[in-house]
Amino acid sequence: MRVLHYVTGISRDIGGIEKFILNIAEKSDYRIDILTRNVYEDSIAYSMLCNAGVIVYNLNMPHLNIRNIIPFWKAIADFFKHNSETYDSLHIHYVVEPFLAKYAKQSGIKLTMLHVHSKVICSNLIFQIIKRYFIKLNCRWSDYYLACSKDVANKVYPAKYHEKIIVINNGIDCSQYRFEPEIRELYKEKYNAHGIVMCHVGRFVKIKNHEFIIDIFIGILRNYPDAKLILAGEGPEKKNIQEKCKKNKIDEKVIFLGDVKDITPYLSMSDAFIFPSFSEGLGIVAIEAQANGLPVVASLDNVPKEVAITDLVKFIPLSNNPDEWLSMIVSSIVLEKNTRREYNEKVVRAGFDI
Numbered sequence: 001m002r003v004l005h006y007v008t009g010i011s012r013d014i015g016g017i018e019k020f021i022l023n024i025a026e027k028s029d030y031r032i033d034i035l036t037r038n039v040y041e042d043s044i045a046y047s048m049l050c051n052a053g054v055i056v057y058n059l060n061m062p063h064l065n066i067r068n069i070i071p072f073w074k075a076i077a078d079f080f081k082h083n084s085e086t087y088d089s090l091h092i093h094y095v096v097e098p099f100l101a102k103y104a105k106q107s108g109i110k111l112t113m114l115h116v117h118s119k120v121i122c123s124n125l126i127f128q129i130i131k132r133y134f135i136k137l138n139c140r141w142s143d144y145y146l147a148c149s150k151d152v153a154n155k156v157y158p159a160k161y162h163e164k165i166i167v168i169n170n171g172i173d174c175s176q177y178r179f180e181p182e183i184r185e186l187y188k189e190k191y192n193a194h195g196i197v198m199c200h201v202g203r204f205v206k207i208k209n210h211e212f213i214i215d216i217f218i219g220i221l222r223n224y225p226d227a228k229l230i231l232a233g234e235g236p237e238k239k240n241i242q243e244k245c246k247k248n249k250i251d252e253k254v255i256f257l258g259d260v261k262d263i264t265p266y267l268s269m270s271d272a273f274i275f276p277s278f279s280e281g282l283g284i285v286a287i288e289a290q291a292n293g294l295p296v297v298a299s300l301d302n303v304p305k306e307v308a309i310t311d312l313v314k315f316i317p318l319s320n321n322p323d324e325w326l327s328m329i330v331s332s333i334v335l336e337k338n339t340r341r342e343y344n345e346k347v348v349r350a351g352f353d354i
Contacts (some may be wrong), residue, residue, distance in 0.1 A: 002031040002174035004087040006108075007095045009038035009062065010046050012234050014259055016205065016284045017093050017117055020170050025052040027354050033087070035079065037072075038062035044259045049349040054101040059108025064097075064140025073099055075334070077217040078108035089116060092142075095156065097135045101141035112216075113144035115168070116156045118281035120151060122253070132158075148282035149304040168304075170284045171354035174347050177291035179268050179340040187269040191255060196333065199270035199294070201263055201285040202277070204235030209276045214244050214254075215322040216274060216329070221250060232257040262266050271333045275303060276325070282308045295332035297325065310343055 005021050022037040022045075025032040033055040039046055048054060059075050061068060076099070084107040092100055092114050101112045136158055139145065145161050146168045147153030153165045188194065198217060210231070217229045231241070231254060238256070245251040257266065267273075273289040275298040286296050286307045298307065300315040307313060316328050347353065 001089065003089045003091055004033050004035055004083075005091045006035045006093060006097065006100060008064075008097065009036055010034070010040060010043060010049070010056065011203075012040045012043045012045075012259070014043075014045045014048070016281070017172065018049065018149075019091075019172075019284060020117075021054070022048055022052055023171060023173060023354050025049065025054050029294075033057070035059070035076075037064065042260060045197050048261065054107045064157035071096065073103070076100060077103045077107075080104050080109065084108035089113065092138065093117060094310075096131045096134050097138070097139055099137065101138040105141045111144070111286060113146055114138055114142050114157075116143045116147040116153055117170075118148075119152055119155050121280055139206065149306040151304045151306070152281050163263065169352050170282055170287065171352050172284065172288055172291060172347075174291045174344050174353040176262075177264050177267065177288050177347075178193060178344045179293045180264075181268075184267050184268040187265050191269070193228040193269060194332070195228065196220065196224050196272075197228045197230065198272055198274055198329065199230040199232075199266060199272045199289075201232040201288075203233050204231075204241060206237060207278045208233075208235075209278055209318070210237060210241045211244065212276045212318070212322070212325075213274050214241060214248070214250075216276075216325045217254070218248055218250060219322045219326045220329070221253060223330075227253065229254045230257060230270060231255065232260055232263055232266060234259050253278045262286065264292065270294055272297060272329045274325075274329065275299065277302055278318070280304065281306070286313065287347065287352050291344050291352075293343035295329075295334075297329050309352060310346050 007017055035057045038058045039056055039058045063070055065073055077287055080103050089111040090104045090109050104112050121187045136147055137307045139161055145165050147165055149171050150167055191336055200213055220227050245254045273294050273296045275286055275296055280303045283303050287325055289296050290312050298311045299313055300317045314332055
């Protein structure tokens with residue numbers, strides 16, 4: 001089987017979709033390649049995908065708009081014209097991309113599948129209508145309708161396709177995330193972290209709600225002055241968050257990791273995972289945290305309930321103030337070191353291991 005995955009871009013930081021494809025490429029016997037509009041070739045994600053043997057085809061169209069929509073259609077039509085015999089299946093990870101499934105099918109690709117990873121958010125009514133049209137068109141030319149959770153699927157796919165939805169667990173290699181007590185002590189010493197350690201992994205974008213994470217951490221420091229906060233990821237909001245830390249004189253307490261290939265040591269040194277997103281498709285990083293035995297406090301109504309595959313996950317409304325989040329986070333830190341290792345197997349039994 002030769003599968004071509006379509007993503008809108010491979011950014012400088014490792015996103016959930018890149019992780020999903022990378023996990024498949026490393027574990028599957030299938031040929032896995034990627035078609036995309038934009039690639040940062042100096043990124044960790046691109047390097048890791050290439051090392052896994054993935055060929056990345058770049059259309060060099062970072063921003064899709066009314067001025068380049070026709071050249072985009074011509075580019076994908078031309079690509080499938082010359083590559084339809086190379087691939088058996090097209091796996092589309094952005095269901096709004098116009099006419100993608102249609103051109104693939106018309107060129108001779110045998111199977112096309114859509115895969116919803118998050119809600120389609122758009123405040124402009126006209127753009128909402130246009131996006132709904134493109135989703136319907138892609139559905140019409142697709143064979144399978146996949147999603148990371150039932151909740152997200154029902155919000156994105158038209159009602160006539162709801163009975164055909166297949167929920168795919170965004171699997172991880174659980175063995176890579178197992179809690180290691182020796183590594184915990186080593187890294188706590190490395191970062192001079194002798195108090196509570198909070199952790200968050202995610203792109204620095206508005207939807208991840210880093211501002212609120214800092215507000216929570218400021219409250220934690222009032223009660224636990226030796227606490228540390230780990231923030232892993234890159235993105236356009238990173239500078240603003242760094243400035244907020246400096247303004248509140250907590251910058252020495254916050255560890256900005258950037259993108260890291262191996263997040264497990266930092267999960268192991270942490271005591272709780274903060275996940276106050278405004279919206280999530282599923283939240284694969286919360287699955288990774290549970291595989292490490294790390295308690296997760298997530299935003300109610302914004303993070304799907306399906307992410308709670310163990311009893312480590314607690315939900316709280318974003319409308320609650322930072323002090324209420326603080327209380328729930330602190331109350332969740334009760335696990336002994338030996339107990340944390342047991343949760344790796346629980347995540348395996350929940351069906352999220354690849």
